[in-house]
Amino acid sequence: MSLITPEFGLIFWMVIIFGAVFFVLAKFGFPAITKMVDKRNDHISSSLLAAEEAQKKLENMAQEQARMIEETRLEQSRILREASETREQLISQAKADASAEAAKLLEHAKMEIAAERESAIRDIRKQVAMISVEVAEKIVRKDLDKSDGQISMIDRMVDEASKAHLN
Amino acid sequence: MKKLLLILTCLLLPLAAGAQDDELNVEEYLFGHIADSYEWHICTVNGKEIAIPLPCIIIEDGVHVFTLHNMAEHGYALNADGKLVNASTGKRPFWDISITKNVLGLLVDSILLVVLILLCARWYKKHDVLKETPSGVAALLEPVIVMIQDDVIKDAVGPEYKKYTPYLLTAFFFILINNLMGIIPIFPGGANITGNIAVTLVLALFTFFMVNLFGNKHYYKDIFWPDVPLFLKAIPIMPLIEIIGMFTKPFSLMIRLFANILAGHIMILSTIAVIFLTAKMGAVLNGSLTVIAVLFGIFLDCLELLVAFIQAYVFTMLSSVFIGLAHQNPEKH
Numbered sequence: 001m002s003l004i005t006p007e008f009g010l011i012f013w014m015v016i017i018f019g020a021v022f023f024v025l026a027k028f029g030f031p032a033i034t035k036m037v038d039k040r041n042d043h044i045s046s047s048l049l050a051a052e053e054a055q056k057k058l059e060n061m062a063q064e065q066a067r068m069i070e071e072t073r074l075e076q077s078r079i080l081r082e083a084s085e086t087r088e089q090l091i092s093q094a095k096a097d098a099s100a101e102a103a104k105l106l107e108h109a110k111m112e113i114a115a116e117r118e119s120a121i122r123d124i125r126k127q128v129a130m131i132s133v134e135v136a137e138k139i140v141r142k143d144l145d146k147s148d149g150q151i152s153m154i155d156r157m158v159d160e161a162s163k164a165h166l167n
Numbered sequence: 168m169k170k171l172l173l174i175l176t177c178l179l180l181p182l183a184a185g186a187q188d189d190e191l192n193v194e195e196y197l198f199g200h201i202a203d204s205y206e207w208h209i210c211t212v213n214g215k216e217i218a219i220p221l222p223c224i225i226i227e228d229g230v231h232v233f234t235l236h237n238m239a240e241h242g243y244a245l246n247a248d249g250k251l252v253n254a255s256t257g258k259r260p261f262w263d264i265s266i267t268k269n270v271l272g273l274l275v276d277s278i279l280l281v282v283l284i285l286l287c288a289r290w291y292k293k294h295d296v297l298k299e300t301p302s303g304v305a306a307l308l309e310p311v312i313v314m315i316q317d318d319v320i321k322d323a324v325g326p327e328y329k330k331y332t333p334y335l336l337t338a339f340f341f342i343l344i345n346n347l348m349g350i351i352p353i354f355p356g357g358a359n360i361t362g363n364i365a366v367t368l369v370l371a372l373f374t375f376f377m378v379n380l381f382g383n384k385h386y387y388k389d390i391f392w393p394d395v396p397l398f399l400k401a402i403p404i405m406p407l408i409e410i411i412g413m414f415t416k417p418f419s420l421m422i423r424l425f426a427n428i429l430a431g432h433i434m435i436l437s438t439i440a441v442i443f444l445t446a447k448m449g450a451v452l453n454g455s456l457t458v459i460a461v462l463f464g465i466f467l468d469c470l471e472l473l474v475a476f477i478q479a480y481v482f483t484m485l486s487s488v489f490i491g492l493a494h495q496n497p498e499k500h
Contacts, residue, residue, distance in 0.1 A: 002202065002248040002249070002250065003201070003202065003364070003429070004364055005364070006364045006365035006368045007203060007250075007263070007267075007363075007365050008261060008262075008263065008264075008365075009263045009265055009267065009270070010203060010267065010269055010270060010363060010365035010366065011365045011368060011369055012264050013264065013266070013270040013273065014270075014273060014365060014366050014369040015369050017270075017273045017274060018273075018277075018341060018369055018370070018373065020277070021277045021280060021281055021337060021341060022333075022334065022337045022373070024281050024285075025280075025281065025284050025336070025337045025340075026333035026334065026337060028285060029281070029284040029285055029287070029288050029333075029337075030284070030288075030312070030332060030333045030336045030337065031333060032288040032291055032292060033284075033287055033288050033291055033305075033308075033312055034312065034336075035291075036291040036296040037296075037309065037313055037316075039296060039297070040296045040297060043297050
């Protein structure tokens with residue numbers, strides 16, 4: 001049966017035809033296709049890697065951003081707190097200064113008033129003494145001279161009188 | 168359903184009437200379709216054969232080129248198998264390199280394949296593969312190429328697969344296109360190419376050379392001095408088995424493809440033959456069997472589509488496995 005005996009003619013042509021097809025396709029056909037497909041596959045895998053990296057970077061950046069925001073917030077609150085502290089300090093300082101100044105002024109005024117009063121009192125005393133001497137002179141005329149002993153006695157008496165009066 | 172059957176029967180009546188004149192010779196019919204021939208028979212109209220005459224080329228005391236019509240003038244005749252023999256001696260000339268039906272079919276299919284693959288390759292040259300998705304032929308072929316390369320070749324051959332990819336892809340597409348063209352019943356399809364043992368023999372031989380020409384040291388050591396007890400090698404039992412194995416592998420490839428495709432052709436042809444065989448048995452029987460035969464024929468055609476792909480796939484896969492086996496690296500124990 002010719003069905004299972006290979007014909008030489010067909011083998012001959014098959015070798016030529018298949019050889020030619022193999023040659024053409026192996027040279028111009030499949031390598032071009034597989035190369036491009038491989039190139040695309042490489043591109044896809046590298047793109048995937050790059051995308052993953054970018055994703056990671058993005059995540060890092062988001063974290064960084066969150067960290068920076070947190071830091072800024074802390075900084076802000078710190079500055080605000082410091083500012084308020086400074087303000088408080090300034091105010092209390094100013095208050096203290098002011099009260100001290102006021103106290104000093106008051107003291108000064110008091111001292112001045114006291115000195116003024118002292119001198120006024122001395123003046124008045126002198127005047128009173130003079131007037132008293134004149135009055136006494138007029139009263140006792142020649143009985144009394146203007147000796148120091150007498151003046152001091154009168155002075156003492158006026159002093160006593162004024163003390164009694166003031167009290 | 169009855170009505171449909173009736174209509175079909177009526178439709179087939181003239182055909183049945185026409186077929187009543189000459190009885191169908193099943194053997195002639197079957198072998199006329201699956202065997203190679205010196206002309207491409209297309210159909211018979213009113214007893215007149217319409218066939219494409221093909222050049223017969225015989226080299227025997229010079230080159231003889233003729234067609235079947237004038238073979239007698241060149242001193243040749245057809246023998247019982249339908250092969251050309253020397254009319255005077257009755258001997259088969261060795262150099263019968265006629266362009267037979269199968270050779271023409273091979274040529275047509277090969278040109279078709281080369282055009283398709285080159286169109287696909289051209290697409291990749293003209294387009295930026297990183298920016299465009301394949302279209303046209305490239306979109307059709309790329310998934311198949313990628314599937315064969317990634318799922319079959321890469322896995323079976325191993326790290327050196329790039330060297331063998333062109334051959335294995337060529338083998339796959341060559342077998343696939345010839346299988347598919349074989350299913351198409353009209354010219355230029357219908358030639359039983361991959362169901363011809365000469366064709367599968369050459370394909371298997373190519374695989375044989377691909378395996379054995381590039382086999383590595385370890386592969387040949389395994390054949391001639393395998394890791395078995397010495398008495399199995401001293402009298403070379405194992406080497407003998409291994410050497411036989413070298414040839415049985417491609418032999419199995421040859422027989423598998425040949426038998427599968429031949430069987431597919433015979434099944435479809437037999438199914439269709441039922442229509443003509445029952446032509447004389449009356450309109451009802453013939454009509455109903457025709458319906459069954461057509462439905463079964465459709466089923467078989469679908470099956471053959473599947474087989475066409477599977478056989479191409481299996482041939483490629485086994486070739487890849489054999490090549491891979493010839494490139495194994497010795498395992499360290």
